[in-house]
Amino acid sequence: MSTTNVSARSPRTLAEKVWDNHLVTKGEGGAPDLIYIDLHLVHEVTSPQAFDGLRMAGRPVRRPDLTIATEDHNTPTLAIDKPIVDLTSRTQIDTLRKNAQEFGIRLHSLGDVEQGIVHVVGPQLGLTMPGITVVCGDSHTSTHGAFGAMAIGIGTSEVEHVLATQTLPLKPFKTMAITVEGELRPGVSSKDIILAVIAKIGTGGGQGYVLEYRGSAIRALSMEGRMTICNMSIEAGARAGMVAPDETTYAYLKGRPHAPQGQDWDDAVAYWNTLATDDDAVFDAEVYLDANELEPFVTWGTNPGQGVSLSGAIPDPGGIVDANERSAAERALEYMDLEAGTRMKDIAVDAVFMGSCTNSRIEDLRAFAAVIKGHKKAEGVRVMVVPGSARVRIEAEAEGLDKIITEFGAEWRFAGCSMCLGMNPDQLAPGERCASTSNRNFEGRQGKGGRTHLVSPVVAAATAIRGTLSSPWDLENTPDGQTTPDGQTTTDAKVSA
Amino acid sequence: MEKISTLTGIGVPMRRSNVDTDQIIPAVFLRRVSKTGYDDALFYAWRQDPDFVLNQEPYKAGKILVAGSDFGIGSSREHAVWALRDYGFTAVLSPRFGDIFRGNSGKAGLLAGQITDEDAEKLWAAIEANPGIDATIDLVARTARVGELTVPFEIDDYTRWRLLEGLDDIGLTLRDEERISEFEARRESWRPKTLPVKTQ
């Protein structure tokens, strides 16, 4: 972001305001700025080597009271009361527990009511709030930008740096406005917005930028929907994604365990109300998207930018001008075992994964359940539903969603990252094809040789019913019989998520 | 960290773009808690294919990787840098890097230099014309040389300086400890605190 305009009077973007507010020292002569970190989220995979580094240098954790850890990436989602079978995995979890104890860090372990995917837990506890800086040794930290926070994914060396100093040397970013105007049609959700954005700007299109999502379609989204969008900013190569805070943000936050209270709340809201991008502020780049035109979106290739509308077909790599992109597309089709011209809706899947920090919050589960209710899953398709946190699981069960899910024939698991990255036993078998609500369709991401199509929760649901990539528009016996833009009928699954 | 100024070794042409960190090191290898010993995990899936570039003599002993655009996108796993380093790579050149990967490289002593698409093509051609030829990276001059071909690469001044001097980032920041304490003294009380623990 351009920090050339640091004077309080010059118009600034949301990102610039949050940045300026956390400046400890301004970098000179090409050196980065030193930025204060308000909240540091820690998990088992990217932290052991960081704690080792502290130990070796004899350094303490500077602010345990701004740090919180959870176990998520490598935890089982079945039999969580039993010792973890894989010894290396167990050691990694034990290492986090030992480190948390030694350095005085709050940890929510497997079995704890607040355990879950780190990006679900932070917002749920009310720790994620507008105008703060958040880091985590995980690229999807961008999720927290949905609150108007500057949230950045970092590597292990940087984790150690933040543990030791509560700051991070960071280069200024450029800013990009992504304006989405209009109204989403039923069956189209925030996941479709972000998949369309990435297909438009490419996996490297956001590189060096902080993205700000704006416009009426973004304002109309729930916090869950905004989190889904900000979550995938990293898939466009961006360092962070943000949405300016508004009444939706405050309503979500108010009353959560760690949200400010009393005078603090009033002070905070007064400050948060100043964060929105100034009318005359200038972005370094701007992108527009028409929400009215959007259809359910799905990926066909092996990076999140390789996507099309679900009603479309796989593009012909021969038509791609850029030689690099063309060969990437050819490789992707070979890996995915697909041919150009195939209609997306003709693609049959072996598995459906409903989960991950992109789409595993209560609203996502509700949207999924609303579509599958009263149906049975397609024969031979494995359907796995993994809530984002133990709290989400409890909430879902209180609403009876677990019943709908198990009666449908799907597996109802315990919280964690699960098949989003296939680090624990939840993996695709070689050659298996999966419709997944997660965020990465990289080769082997969900298990060696596995093939991933990224989709929204309602598309995952309709696909699980039909066994082929489908939207709720494709379902028969639709409860409300509404006619959709492609001439079919909808279910009552009107999702704003 | 060791000081770096010139790096020399066998150049490896990797004609692929969008090499994400899941390809550099798959998640199953992230269960370990060590910072070394990841050489076997590097490009694990691709190395099952006999045609993969690192399975070809003389590239097996490669030290300088010349990759396509968007190298190191995706997951923040620093294990990707550790795996490249453990395998023997000292530098990666690409027309564009994933931001987090590039940051991680700088911290872990792997040189990540940005080149143009045209120069990537030229370097690939120069290496492929003479497999096993050394590539030489001059960090002071910011150039990469293969035989007669010399191309410039970009690396930001600060990272370059740190690599040249072998400086530890945390040590550098702690020189500003007083400024950090001053900043902390002015932080508002509404900002989040994880302790004491509160739950619903």
Ligand code: SF4
């Ligand atoms: S759910 Fe997937 S993307 Fe999200 S934090 Fe876990 S592994 Fe990363």
